[in-house]
Amino acid sequence: MESSTTERRAVGAATIAEAFRLTAEEREGLVALRTRGDEQSWTWGHLRDRVDALAGGLTTLGLAKGDSLALLIANRPEFHLCDLAGMMVGAAPFSIYMQYTPEQIQYVVSDAGARILITEQQFLPGVLEAREQLPDLEHVIVVDGEAPAGVLALADVEAYVAEGFDVEASVAAIGPEDVLTLIYTSGTTGPPKGVQLVHRNMMAAVRGIRDLVQFPEGARVVSWLPSAHIAERAAHHYLPIVYGFEVTSCPNAKEVLAYVAEVRPSWFFAVPRIWEKLKAGLEAMLAGLPEEQRAGAQAALAAAREKVRLEQASQPVPAELAAAVAKADDELFAGLRKQLGFDEIVAVNVGAAPTPVEVLEFFHAIGIPVAELWGMSETCGAGCCNPPDRIKIGTVGPPTPGVEVRLAEDGELLVRGDVVMPGYRNLPDKTAEALDADGWLHTGDIAEIDADGYVKLVDRKKELIISAAGKNMSPANIEATLKSASPLIGQAAVIGDARAYNTALIVLDADFAPAWAGQQGLASASLEDLAGDERVRAAVQEGVDAANAKLARVEQIKKFTLLRGDWLPGGDELTPTMKLKRKPINAKYAEAIEAMYRP
Secondary structure: OOOOHHHHHHHOOOOHHHHHHHHHHHOOOOEEEEEHHHOOEEEHHHHHHHHHHHHHHHHHOOOOOOOEEEEEOOOOHHHHHHHHHHHHHOOEEEEOOOOOOHHHHHHHHHHHOOOEEEEOHHHHHHHHHHHOOOOOOOEEEEOOOOOOOOOEEHHHHHHOOOOOOOHHHHHHOOOOOOEEEEEEOOOOOOOOOEEEEEHHHHHHHHHHHHOOOOOOOOOEEEEOOOOOOHHHHHHHHHHHHHHOOEEEEOOOHHHHHHHHHHHOOOEEEEOHHHHHHHHHHHHHHHHOOOHHHHHHHHHHHHHHHHHHHHHHOOOOOOHHHHHHHHHHHHHHHHHHHHHHOOOOOOEEEEOOOOOOHHHHHHHHHOOOOEEEEEEOHHHOOOEEEOOOOOOOOOOOOOEOOOEEEEEOOOOEEEEEEOOOOOEEOOOHHHHHHHEOOOOOEEEEEEEEEOOOOOEEEEEEHHHOEEOOOOOEEOHHHHHHHHHHHOOOEEEEEEEOOOOOOEEEEEEEOOOHHHHHHHHOOOOOOOHHHHHOOHHHHHHHHHHHHHHHOOOOHHHOEEEEEEEOOOOOEOOOOEOOOOOEOHHHHHHHOHHHHHHOOOO
């Protein structure tokens, strides 16, 4: 790895807090945080000075080592500032999902025992409503705009004179076993659990990544996922702290690909739906080329896919095919990568849900080697990852350095290592269920491990469908196949447990469906109206038929219901991280589900 002295020193730190001091010292004049177009641009030295001032101000308000600090802040430089300031005190900053209702805010703030909450104007009404039920919440701080009565302005807190506060002594007092943060799980099966991660856990995780990815000096990332999610905190907060990455904040997730085109990141992580949509968009663009160019582009893609499949099967690539793909790369694919902003990428990953093989093959074919990885909040987001130079499509890779994996008798994936949490906050019984006496974390995922140690996920143990005939199926894999078969399909929930056949609830894609409707000359572009249009239903049926052609007969969708409206993160059907809430979905749409099983 080409790493500077700064990076080597920070990697050897005992805590993330110590790593920040080392990185800020050595990279003082280099950019740490920025927004698009450099409207804001903070050097590491500027960031450290503001962090130290805010840390002193927070101690004046009563924040102390071992406390928790609540953050409800979007993707903006102030998130990193506030999190680091709490960290310097020895507190455990934790983030709240932006979609949370006042009741949900109240739950996690109360569970964490936070007495200070930092937010921004757009979330302040919900915070103030939640505050009415939080007698122990002493201070609310707003990072932007005017602070109303009973609320403090961030700038004022930074300006407080902190008598007797020594930030270097404070950081020196933080130990590897002190709590770094709380990650509240998204709650698919009940109230969210607070995963307690200590500094030792995250330092182990970032060291493991170092052995997988050769990050260049001056590496860049885009911060765009919710900071309450472990993927965002690990990839775009803690790793940059240790390795000195430049972070660009993207406040609107829908604009992330535009940010990628500007930033040209060294590392990029996205959920499968981002890659599925990008693939559909690129295919539509190529299909719109003049006939002669279109034929050439399709031939180039076909050749590149064939090369990828041969390489994945460890088969020799004929010289003629290799030459054709190299020519296509020079003439077409390299330009696409530059246009998209992936021309300087070192590693590019996908996770959080199954990704269809054809999606991965497509991006490998055009020279963007998207690799699946797997991790949990309970493992700092680390666990298994395909090395950039040894990717096995269809697997999440081998365990990351320092992580052990094995399978229980029923196929459940077990994980052990320094990345594994010490336990859940205030939930000793849940901790005992998750962690056995030998330190193995029971992940709840059913998996397979091949001869090379690469892990292939099947599905969540509790979500497997067992048909009336006793056939085990993975709903997540069926749903991924459905969504990849048609860009019209935004969400799909497969039903079939203890049933004679599988059905699906389908929601139209909120971005693609209206655009498609316009191209078809349909009068209305609202999701509600489109869901009732027979032409739309026929197009979705084509997608379902295409998916069924790729599924085993027992997995195929016999009937589907096209639902009106959208499913939004944090709503009745999706968690804030866009995982399906299967039980609530089954209850809410019980009538529609039963109608699909009537003769």
